[in-house]
Amino acid sequence: MSEALTTGASPLQREQAVTVFEKGAPGRRAFACPELDVPEADPAALLPAGLRRSEPARLPEISEPELVRHYVRLSKRNFDLDSGFYPLGSCTMKHNPRLHERVAALPGHARLHPLQDPDRAQGALELMWRLERSLSEIAGLPHVSLQPSAGSHGELAGVLLTRAYHEDRGETRHKVLTPDTAHGTNPATVTMAGYEVVKVGTNADGGVDIDDLRAKADEDVACLMLTNPNTLGIFDQNIEEIARIVHGVGATLYYDGANLNAVMGRSRPGDMGFDIVHFNLHKSFTQPHGGGGPGSGPIAVSDRMEPYLMKPVIRRVQGSNGHAPRFELDHDRPKSIGRLRGFQGNYGTFVRAYAYIRSLGAEGLQDASETAVLNANYLLARLRALVGAELPAAFGTLCMHEFVLSGAPMKKELGIRTLDLAKRLLDHGFHPPTVYFPLLVDEAMLIEPTETETKETLDAFAEAVAAIVAEAREDPAIARNAPYTTPVRRLDEAGAAKRPVIRQPL
């Protein structure tokens, strides 16, 4: 097996990367411009020379068949969720139903202009309103704004809402608490919203260090941002106490919804005491990840945060005399923090998320979370049985929807790092887990299988990890030099950063 996976250049490897700018030839084209059908006016009179471009942008000159082939060939240099297991922790790489692409492409959704009169966009506004109500029920919080474009944008919304809330009460606070296990977006958001980050430690069980939280929670704290279950895959059992401490000093409690896929139908952030929640529609609600977006980061909030929600908000107005209700965009919100982006948000992602919620229903969403947790625990158990000594779980014996392994013993005993294991997994046809996050675990590997994987896939992945560890016992150099079968092998990332080439020289 090892030999087969380490020798010989594959056809993809023999193909050198050529960019679209290096293809085609002068004079070739794909686009046929519509004919000039109006009386021609002197272009120089319409647009004076000083405002004009003198040289055309050096875009490709390429025929349509070449263009198609170029990007289809490029696509084959990508690994994707539809081809294989993608247990990237904290990213919830669950199956993307194709129904969603079909309904999102219906012209009534896809070619609807965002500034269409609301009376002529009632289907879209009703869809958004229904999605809001569904997310509200899932979060256990009464009010929803769909506007933010991604999780980090939802975080920014949440911290700005917090600022507006305190300012409205005549208070100026300066600090926001984040656990040391937090996603990097949390502290970055805090800075963008004009606050200072104060880190809270983690206890031996992987939860928030309550004593440290008590010591740091004071009247200058605006908010605590928390993920629960956290990035270690652990549900913080002290959540009610945490909420009491945070609310006790008048701060808000923010829920990073990246890990919501663990608890849908089982527990709700609102019932845990959170004031603000963001959802990642591209995680729990199957918006395809698109190679790094589009995402979507709606937020749900409690009553006390509602006056500050972004505008516009959608209102359902009861019809009189048996008329159907209508849906309006309400811009008249004097305490609102304003807009976070143009128009109404990433509507195309709303169509997909709403279709998903309607497909699964209450029972299906709960089943999704339960199966996600079952799959994660099963994979953890298999890995523990097969490679527990070299790759132990960082915390506890059970997990929620994801778990962290530490590659530290493997590094010490076998001389291969988490990175090497990840790269060797590529030769086995798997996308590796998230590596080197969370930061507080040495040689961390964060594994999230999701509910849409079969037991056979989980078994195969565990066996591949075991095979790599066994191989390293014999010859660690194999993993250290992996991968061998991918379109390119290990890349010089340091060199790329040192001498950045970020565009094609033309």
Add this chain to the structure above:
Amino acid sequence: MSTYTATTPQDLETMLAEIGVASIDELFAALPEGVRLGRPLDLPAGLPEQDVYAHLRELAERNVSAEDELTFLGAGMYDHYVPALIDMLMSRSEFLTPYTPYQPEISQGGLQVMFEYQTAISELTALPVSNASVYEGPSAVASAAYLAKLANGRRKVVVSRGVHPHSRETLLTYAHGYGAEVVEVGLKDGVTDAEAWAAAIDDDTGAVIFQQPNFLGAVEDAAALAEAAKGSSAVVVGAYDPIPLGILRPPGECGVDVAVGEGQPLGNRLDFGGPSFGFFAATEAYLRRMPGRIAGETTDVDGRRGFVLTLQTREQHIRREKATSNICTAQALNALAGVVYLAWLGRRGLVELGELLLQRTHYARERLTALDGVEALHDQPVVREFALSLDADVRRVIERCQDHGVNPGYALGDDYPEHPGGLLVALTEQRSRADIDRLADVLGAAVAAERTTAQVTA
């Protein structure tokens, strides 16, 4: 109900035994009693695929899309034709279903697309540095001001009233958080008031922001606006519509430091406002202050050419609270559509498209301003969109036109109370001379009818 899980009762038994628990409930034992929901979610029961399709189709049918009426709506998003090959490429699993390319060896397709995209945006803007996309237009404007704030620490942002109202609102929202003051400079004869602009820029100014063409469709003298800021330490930010850049002097040749914009016109559908993408380009000086992902070229251990995410020490997952931005997931798939669209148009096509729109826009402006009760709101050069002033109630005129299957454009009065009769009319290559003539007939009749009604009422 649809389900995307696969656990059989036998699987469940085996899996629970392997884990060493008796039930799924035991896996949730860590949840304290007080935070367990203890009841099913109050949501409708799940539906089979065909029923969900029928429901979503019914909702779609209650929208009047650009397929259902002759539309001249623009104001930031435009009904350009999206070539079929873009639908095909965007729906390929290999582009649709992976995530951010954290493992470059198996993500060369996506990374090379980013590199090509950055090159195309660099070419379009004549600026050397582009990132791999941000969310969309208005938040890109606010992010550019944040870049300026981190770069020079000055607290004032000067913004032209010609910048899209959503961009100005988003800027205000962001700026309130990171502690900047936003000062608006008014318009004069349809373009940024040059004297007021120059007077507003002082030692405290960290960024100056204009839009090209501005919200009223007028082409600004970008070079003059940039020049006015050159004596200060302000970052000059231009928010650009990418389509007219085929014929307009690019930001890099006008002294603009950071060019941003809404990428939707480049091969992305309207989608009721998103997802699309924002582009973000800059001079070399701001390379290490850029927000978001950037792909860079490198080689692998065997010397093969390859691509990686680079300069990551700017980003949130490395720098955390010291990051240049909090952005993580951006708009990779929409940016793919953008670069494919630019390649499809090609070097000559982008210019041809710009010239065609220039001519048709001129024709439309002439045609419409010849109507009784319709005047040009300004006389500045226009390239794809222009503002009219109607001597009639604009909303009612729009309704009358829509009753005849024509959407004449966007009413300006809410955003610009100083122009209560303002109507913004946008063109794309999908609106022919015959369509423009039809708009003229319908709009002329609607204005006339509305004036008659108003006279009768008076």
